[in-house]
Amino acid sequence: MAKKHTDEDMGSAESTGLSRRGFLTHMGVGAVSMATVKTGVAPPVSRAQALPATELSKVSLTINGRQRQVLVEPRWTLSHVLREVLGLTGTKVGCDRGECGACTVLMNGVTRYSCLTLAVEAEGAEIVTVEGLMDGENLGPTQEAFVLEDAFQCGYCTSGQIMAVEGLVRNNPNPSLDDIRTGISGNLCRCGTYAHIFAAARRAAASRQGVGGEL
Numbered sequence: 328m329a330k331k332h333t334d335e336d337m338g339s340a341e342s343t344g345l346s347r348r349g350f351l352t353h354m355g356v357g358a359v360s361m362a363t364v365k366t367g368v369a370p371p372v373s374r375a376q377a378l379p380a381t382e383l384s385k386v387s388l389t390i391n392g393r394q395r396q397v398l399v400e401p402r403w404t405l406s407h408v409l410r411e412v413l414g415l416t417g418t419k420v421g422c423d424r425g426e427c428g429a430c431t432v433l434m435n436g437v438t439r440y441s442c443l444t445l446a447v448e449a450e451g452a453e454i455v456t457v458e459g460l461m462d463g464e465n466l467g468p469t470q471e472a473f474v475l476e477d478a479f480q481c482g483y484c485t486s487g488q489i490m491a492v493e494g495l496v497r498n499n500p501n502p503s504l505d506d507i508r509t510g511i512s513g514n515l516c517r518c519g520t521y522a523h524i525f526a527a528a529r530r531a532a533a534s535r536q537g538v539g540g541e542l
Contacts, residue, residue: 386450390415391459399446406430406441409456417457417486421515428514431487431494432456438494438513457486460493468534469493469527478527480518488514492528496535502528 383398390413397412406423409415409432418441421429425443432441433455460467466474469492479485488511495502495510502510507528516524 384447386447388446388449388454389452390454391456397446401445401447403446404442405432405444405446405449405454408446409441415456415458419483419486421483421487426515427484427487428491428511429484429487431490431514433490433494433497436494436497438491440513455490455493457489460489467493469496469531472527472530472534473524476523476527476530478520478523480516480520484514484516484518488516488524492524492531495528496532500532500536502532504529 381400384401386397386399388395388397388408390409395413397408399408399412403412406418406420409418410420418432419429420442421427423430423442425440428440430441431438433439434444434449434452436453457470460470469489472492473479473485473489478488491511491514492507495507499506499510504525507525511524511528
């Protein structure tokens with residue numbers, strides 16, 4: 328029965344002048360043709376618009392109050408320039424796609440993922456990294472709060488957490504617990520030290536207001 332069915336199918340195909348193999352070949356050619364037509368719709372980028380990825384550009388960056396002149400490729404991220412060019416390794420790179428927050432810095436007082444920020448975008452902005460919170464060899468208030476509240480375990484996310492809290496208390500001197508949760512919601516801690524981080528944020532806010540002790 329199976330062979331009879333196959334023969335009938337082949338005979339039917341031959342009677343229409345198109346075999347199954349011919350049909351698939353025809354459809355394949357058609358698909359390639361369609362793809363070619365669709366690809367041709369978008370005009371190519373002109374040479375004047377395209378900038379070679381490896382061409383170096385001079386960028387002036389203000390980092391931790393200091394003006395830095397650096398040569399960068401247009402594709403380089405701020406996190407790459409901070410770490411690999413300027414040696415400011417306090418800024419960590421975790422996911423490198425804006426999900427973990429380890430690379431958080433302040434730009435004009437606002438928290439920013441440096442792994443999603445091109446270095447050329449940062450020109451003209453005031454950038455603060457975790458190193459910039461220190462007063463010489465002394466920890467800044469937010470850094471000290473993290474130490475006193477034991478707000479870290481492995482420590483890899485800590486610099487980003489500190490910068491998130493610093494950005495929060497600079498813009499909200501008296502944050503509620505909900506404000507704190509929202510303020511650090513873009514920063515992940517794989518060790519789960521959130522209760523200590525919340526306490527550190529409250530202590531940092533109190534310290535900025537001149538109130539001692541844990542809230």
